[in-house]
Amino acid sequence: MKRRNFLQAAATLSIPAFFPLTNTRASTSRFTSMIAPDSDRILVIVHLFGGNDGLNTLIPLDQYDDLKDVRKHILIEESRIHKLTDELGIHPEMKDMKNLFDEGKLRPVQSVGYPDQNRSHFRSTDIYTSGSGADEFLTTGWMGRYLDTQYAHYPVNYPNPGQPHPPAISIGDVAHPTCEGPKINFSQTVLDPDNTRELNAMTAAVPNDRYGDELSFIRTTMQQTNDYNGVIKAAAQKGKNAVTYRYRDDRIYPKNQYNPLAEQLKKVARMISGGLQTKVYTVYMNGFDTHAGQVIEGNEHQGTHALLLSDVSRAISDFQNDLKKQGLEERVLGMTFSEFGRRIRPNASFGTDHGTAGPMFLFGNCVNGGILGDNVKIDRNISQGAGVPMQFDFRDVYGSILVDWFNVPSYSVKNLLHDNFKYLPIASTCNEESTAETTPEGPTEEGWDIGNPRPNSANQVVINITSPGTNTLRYTLFDGRGRMVLANQISVAGTADHVLFTRPARLPSGTYLLRLATESGGNMTRQVTLN
Numbered sequence: 001m002k003r004r005n006f007l008q009a010a011a012t013l014s015i016p017a018f019f020p021l022t023n024t025r026a027s028t029s030r031f032t033s034m035i036a037p038d039s040d041r042i043l044v045i046v047h048l049f050g051g052n053d054g055l056n057t058l059i060p061l062d063q064y065d066d067l068k069d070v071r072k073h074i075l076i077e078e079s080r081i082h083k084l085t086d087e088l089g090i091h092p093e094m095k096d097m098k099n100l101f102d103e104g105k106l107r108p109v110q111s112v113g114y115p116d117q118n119r120s121h122f123r124s125t126d127i128y129t130s131g132s133g134a135d136e137f138l139t140t141g142w143m144g145r146y147l148d149t150q151y152a153h154y155p156v157n158y159p160n161p162g163q164p165h166p167p168a169i170s171i172g173d174v175a176h177p178t179c180e181g182p183k184i185n186f187s188q189t190v191l192d193p194d195n196t197r198e199l200n201a202m203t204a205a206v207p208n209d210r211y212g213d214e215l216s217f218i219r220t221t222m223q224q225t226n227d228y229n230g231v232i233k234a235a236a237q238k239g240k241n242a243v244t245y246r247y248r249d250d251r252i253y254p255k256n257q258y259n260p261l262a263e264q265l266k267k268v269a270r271m272i273s274g275g276l277q278t279k280v281y282t283v284y285m286n287g288f289d290t291h292a293g294q295v296i297e298g299n300e301h302q303g304t305h306a307l308l309l310s311d312v313s314r315a316i317s318d319f320q321n322d323l324k325k326q327g328l329e330e331r332v333l334g335m336t337f338s339e340f341g342r343r344i345r346p347n348a349s350f351g352t353d354h355g356t357a358g359p360m361f362l363f364g365n366c367v368n369g370g371i372l373g374d375n376v377k378i379d380r381n382i383s384q385g386a387g388v389p390m391q392f393d394f395r396d397v398y399g400s401i402l403v404d405w406f407n408v409p410s411y412s413v414k415n416l417l418h419d420n421f422k423y424l425p426i427a428s429t430c431n432e433e434s435t436a437e438t439t440p441e442g443p444t445e446e447g448w449d450i451g452n453p454r455p456n457s458a459n460q461v462v463i464n465i466t467s468p469g470t471n472t473l474r475y476t477l478f479d480g481r482g483r484m485v486l487a488n489q490i491s492v493a494g495t496a497d498h499v500l501f502t503r504p505a506r507l508p509s510g511t512y513l514l515r516l517a518t519e520s521g522g523n524m525t526r527q528v529t530l531n
Contacts, residue, residue, distance in 0.1 A: 041405055044268060044281045044319075044334040045143070045178060046261070048312070050288030051121065052338035054358035054388060056295075056305055057094070058108055060375035062087040069380045074295045074346045084108070087375055092301045093249070093310035096317030097361070105320060106363050107426065109397055110373030113357030113390035117340060121289070121354075124339040129177040131395050131417050142398050143168070143280055144181040145416050146408070150279075155184050155220055159227050165235075166228045168280040169271070171264040176282035184221065187282065188228045193236030193267055196229035232271065239274025241266055242325035245318045249310045252302070261285045262315035269322045272332065285312065288338055292349035303350070312336070316363055329365040333405050333427055335397075336361045341388050344378065356387030360397055368404075368425045368487065392424065400424040403474070404487075410472060410519045423474055425487035449495075453514055453528040459503040461514075461528055467492040471519055475500055477528075478513040485512070503530050 056074065059081050060067070067075050081089035082098040088108075090098050100106040116134040118124045127134060131142025140148075147167045151158065159165065166188035170176040175185035190196070206212045206219075245262040247255070264283040271278070287308055295303035316334065323329040341358025373391045399413040404427040414421045447468030453461050465473065470493040477486035485507060490498055500514075509531050517523040 040277070040331050042272060042279060042281065042332045043143075043401065043405060044265070044283065044332060045176070046312075046316070046334060046336040047176065047178075047282065047284045048288050048308075048336055048338040049121070049125070049284065049286050050290070050338070051124075051340045051342055051354055052288045052308075052358055053290060053294065053305060053342040053352050053355075054111070055342070055344065055376065056352075057091055057309060058084075058110065058359050059089045059091070060087065060378070061089050062375055063378040066378035066380055070345055070378055070382060073297070074300055074350055074352070076295075076301045080301050084371065088371060091306065091309045093306045094313040097313040097363075100317060100320060100363060101369075104369035105365055105367060106361060107367040107369060108371050108373075109360045109362065109392060109424075110371065111341075111357040111376060111388050111391035112337075112360045112394050112397060113340065113388075114393055114395070115390070117356040117387065117390070119340060119354035119356075119387075121339060126177070128337055128339050128394060129180075131398055133418065139180065140182055141176075141178040141180040141185075142395075142417060144179045144186055146402060146406070147179065147186045147280070148181045149412070149416075151186070154181065154186065155224055158224060159231070163277075165231050165277040167278065168282070169232070169268075169276075169278050170282045170284075171267055172284055176284070178282060179280060186280075188225065188232065190232060190267070190271075193232050193271055196233045232276065235271045235274030235276035236267070237274065239270040239272070239276075240326070241270055241273070241322055243318055243322045245322075246314050248307075249314070252307055252310065259311045259315055261311050262318055265315050265319035266322075269319055269326075269328075272323070272328055273326050290342070290351050291347065291353060292351040294346075294351040297350055316361075320363060320365075324365070332364055333366060333401070334361075334363040335401065336363075337394065343385065343387050344376075344382050345384050345386070354387075357390040358388065360394070362397075362401075362426055364427070366405075367427050372424060372426075393418075393420075393422070396422045396424055397426065400426040409517070410474065423487075423489050448518065448522060450516055450524060450526075453500065453526055455503070455528070455530060461500045461503065461530075462497050463500055463526075464495070464497050465492050466495040469493065474517045476515045476517075477501075478515065479507075479510070 059076065061081065064078055076092060080092040082092065082095055083089050084098065084101050097106055114127060114134060118127065118134055129141050130138040132138045151163065151167050168179040168187040170179065170187040170189050173189055173191055175187040175189050179185050179187040206216055245266045246259065248257045248259050261283060268281045268283065290305050293303055294305045320329065323332055337360050338358055340355055342352035342355040346352050376388050395417040399417045399421045400423055402408040402413050403410060403423060410421065410423065449466035451464035453463045456462055470491060472489050473492050474489040479485050486501060486504065488501065490500065492498060507530060511527055511529050514526045514528045515523060516526065
């Protein structure tokens with residue numbers, strides 16, 4: 001029996017999905033992260049399937065007159081839009097996420113996509129979940145490849161005393177492809193953590209033929225499923241929710257109708273609260289393929305898209321408040337993605353068709369606040385088929401999450417995702433850096449020497465660096481509370497003084513911690529005083 005065929009026959013059993021490996025990146029087993037094995041950091045991935053209309057989600061207010069000409073049948077009245085800044089607004093039904101932005105807990109990333117964007121739902125979803133280029137066909141997920149570096153030989157000998165909990169959980173009855181590994185999906189599927197189902201063990205002898213290995217593999221995954229179900233249920237029963245997750249907006253829906261995304265995030269929060277050590281959770285929301293009825297004629301702030309965005313905004317806000325009240329918010333980083341944005345011009349059905357780039361959102365107490373990226377420029381002569389141009393490759397967002405949140409070295413990210421990885425300042429490391437100590441001046445690794453940073457009269461921070469060849473050096477600056485306040489990278493070669501940054505006016509005088517990391521994984525910290 002082929003593993004893919006077995007998956008189809010056993011989908012209702014809520015076991016991890018697995019697929020034969022036909023094409024993947026070079027083995028990543030030699031690449032390791034610098035994250036401690038007992039780190040409790042968690043990533044929550046929110047998949048908005050269907051292609052979210054970014055221009056109806058984040059509205060470029062500085063382009064509003066041009067938008068009125070191009071999108072006049074679906075454009076929201078300007079007075080209803082919630083301002084994030086004077087130049088950028090957010091949909092009227094996303095007030096809760098606007099509040100998170102004001103608190104520094106939401107980071108929109110504008111115009112995310114990839115070169116040669118594919119407008120098929122299924123192909124583009126494959127690309128986004130595998131972390132591949134448009135011309136690549138990978139059977140592993142980007143997170144699955146990362147987890148493969150952390151869980152050697154998985155699923156053999158898992159769970160074990162050192163790692164008793166599932167690496168990832170997909171809320172629902174399908175293991176999310178973003179966690180697909182070389183041998184098996186790292187996700188345990190969970191519909192209801194209070195009512196996990198035990199699979200009947202196979203007792204028949206394993207035949208000594210070509211099917212024996214397949215049967216042994218099936219037995220391993222079934223036993224693993226039963227073991228993981230036990231710890232999931234125990235965590236759910238021990239955990240709690242500290243807030244009441246709101247129903248769907250009763251101005252739009254019937255009273256007391258569940259918000260499907262909120263119900264999923266509610267389960268995630270309870271498992272985290274109960275002590276589950278799972279690193280990655282995936283949740284899923286359908287309905288963003290808004291070809292028709294995206295807005296209501298004459299009431300453009302209402303319609304299908306408004307309902308969806310209301311659900312997303314309420315759910316993420318309630319989830320974040322739940323974590324905050326339980327003292328868990330510095331452990332969790334969240335991200336949303338959709339397989340593409342939609343076209344700039346609407347169609348004749350008060351909807352929009354498949355486009356190209358669109359926004360992503362990073363959320364959590366540890367995001368590096370503010371907006372990443374520039375507003376879309378609107379050309380009144382834009383063609384009917386044109387989508388939003390890409391500013392950021394989605395793989396750079398993924399890779400920067402791995403760097404900032406899981407401390408994966410840049411060279412590992414390049415092998416996990418793509419060779420042209422460009423770091424983006426996504427998240428801080430919150431309080432984990434606040435106890436870091438400075439290291440003595442000297443080489444971090446062979447061929448390197450990094451001096452002490454020194455401010456100059458031009459309010460610049462300068463440092464002398466010796467580098468073996470041309471390399472990239474990443475730096476992050478932390479304040480006295482351990483919050484990241486600045487991040488970027490520079491190219492270095494040979495021995496020279498380098499200007500790291502000019503002190504931003506927003507930073508008060510005081511002593512800061514500067515962390516420097518090389519592409520090959522070396523890192524050191526230095527103190528720098530800004531006057």
